[in-house]
Amino acid sequence: MGNKIGSDVSPELVRAELEKVLSSAMFANATRLSRFLRFVVEQTLAGSAAQIKEYPIGVEVFDRGEVFDPRVDPVVRVEARRLRAKLAEYYETDGHNDEIKIALPKGSYVPVFEQTEPAVETRERRKFPRWALPAVIVVVAAAAIYLTASQRREPIVAVVPTTGLDEPEAAIRFGRAVSEELTAQFARSGRVRAVAWPAVMAYQAQRGTVSWTQFAREMHAEYLLVVSVRAEGDHARILVHLIVPAKNSKIWAADYDRQITADALSTESELARQIEEEVLGRLERGK
Numbered sequence: 001m002g003n004k005i006g007s008d009v010s011p012e013l014v015r016a017e018l019e020k021v022l023s024s025a026m027f028a029n030a031t032r033l034s035r036f037l038r039f040v041v042e043q044t045l046a047g048s049a050a051q052i053k054e055y056p057i058g059v060e061v062f063d064r065g066e067v068f069d070p071r072v073d074p075v076v077r078v079e080a081r082r083l084r085a086k087l088a089e090y091y092e093t094d095g096h097n098d099e100i101k102i103a104l105p106k107g108s109y110v111p112v113f114e115q116t117e118p119a120v121e122t123r124e125r126r127k128f129p130r131w132a133l134p135a136v137i138v139v140v141a142a143a144a145i146y147l148t149a150s151q152r153r154e155p156i157v158a159v160v161p162t163t164g165l166d167e168p169e170a171a172i173r174f175g176r177a178v179s180e181e182l183t184a185q186f187a188r189s190g191r192v193r194a195v196a197w198p199a200v201m202a203y204q205a206q207r208g209t210v211s212w213t214q215f216a217r218e219m220h221a222e223y224l225l226v227v228s229v230r231a232e233g234d235h236a237r238i239l240v241h242l243i244v245p246a247k248n249s250k251i252w253a254a255d256y257d258r259q260i261t262a263d264a265l266s267t268e269s270e271l272a273r274q275i276e277e278e279v280l281g282r283l284e285r286g287k
Helices: 011-022 031-045 056-060 075-090 132-152 168-189 199-207 212-219 264-285
Strands: 001-003 100-103 111-117 158-160 223-232 234-246 249-259
Touching: 001 011, 011 031, 011 100, 011 111, 011 168, 011 199, 031 056, 031 075, 031 168, 056 075, 075 100, 158 168, 158 212, 168 199, 168 212, 168 223, 168 234, 168 264, 199 212, 199 223, 223 264, 234 264
Parallel strands: 158 223
Antiparallel strands: 001 111, 100 111, 223 234, 234 249
């Protein structure tokens, strides 16, 4: 295990850890718990921890509507217990070595974030400054994806959310959710190799804005699928571009109009499926 070294963790690292948790096998099919965790983490990072209570969770996460009465309907309390148990299980197994931990303390719906440090460092690890290790891990993971894909001759695609920070928070979440769903669908398709979603998020958090060519080179991606969202009220326009960085060219683009509603989860999945079909068709025609 590790030693707690503080809870003042940067929002970028917390979001990267959130995406890693939600993309794990343990949370892959836990849709309700994933929505619950994403909601409370994003609200906390936005400075709205005081508003994380049973009623807004029931309305925003579990679609109970304005008539929701927590005294009668225990859905939030029940799902909170399940989420605590699921997080504990994740950090005992797949997330055992994660350096950021997300926990939901008993008696509260406000998550806490801890950064940990391994108790014993190996000689190999001490060769690198600590700030460089996450970048090394990301590059090694991307290289492994590249080597496996090159043997199978499948296109390597990285899905990259680029929604500007000046857009509403709902638009940023929507763009990331669509990008994450697209990555998962590409991986399941077996027709392309998708750069792992946690690797993309970690890279963006650590490196910030870089050129598409540099990003693709370091992530060993042949194609970048760039997703951005522009929102006005509950109306969103989703812009998607398929880029070949090595040739500095855009080979496909499309835009979609959607409503960002309380049932955004189904909208994200439906939109991701539509984009996936068009992108896979374009890649196969271009072979």
